[in-house]
Amino acid sequence: MSKVLEVATPIRSSPDKFYDFFKNHTSDLLTVFPASFQSVQVLEGEDGKIGCVKVWNFIAGGISQMLKLRTEAINDAERTITYKAIEGDLMILYKVFQFTIAPGNGVAKWAIEYEKTTELVPPPEIYGVFSISITEVVDLYLLTH
Template identity: 75%
Template sequence: MSKVLEVTPPIKSSPDKFYDFFKYHTGDLITVFPASFKSVQILEGEDGKVGCVKLWNYFIGGIPMTMKLRTEAINDAEKSITYKALDGDVIKLYKDFQFTITPGNGVAKWTIVYEKAAELVPPPEIYGVFAIAITEVVDLHLLNLTH
């Protein structure tokens, strides 16, 4: 049974710019947030399109991880993008793991939908903390671009 974890960290940049970053420029995370993101490779499709599949190498909690992510849905009217994990370390813990980013006025809402692979697996709270850190770094980056 799927469960939901939501975090809504504040943002000062415009929702349009924040949305645009996650739609077209997620690869920039390796230069914007090099402490956590080591590499990204497009395996299928193209940035900004549903079906784009990327392989990410990143660190979470100091542990090196990989995740193959597919862009599942893009809703320009609502400024929301949904990604689904297809493979990688997260799939060892969760048989289903997807997240949606929806920036609004003053907040970036991250909705993580997951299903544990086993009863003893903890909720993916570390990914909620990671989403907050990503939001802070991207927001600061976007604010610096406009000054």
């Protein structure tokens, strides 16, 4: 059974700019947040389109990881984007792992939906913390660019 971990972080940049960054420019995370994002490769489709598949190599919680993400849903009216993990290190711990980004006025919300492979697996709190870090770095970048 899936559960949802939600985090929210204040943002000072425009929600439209924040949304546009995650819809069309996520590969820029390599430049914006090089301490955590090591590489990204588009395997299918293109940024800003449902079905786009990318392989990310990143560090979260001090652990180097690989994750293949597919853009599952984009809702321009509500400014939400959902990405689903389809392969990678996270899939050892979680049968289901997907997250939705929803920037609003003064806040960016992340909802991480997950289903653990066993009861011994912890909730993905490390990724909630990682989402907050990403939000803070991207917000600062957008305020200065």
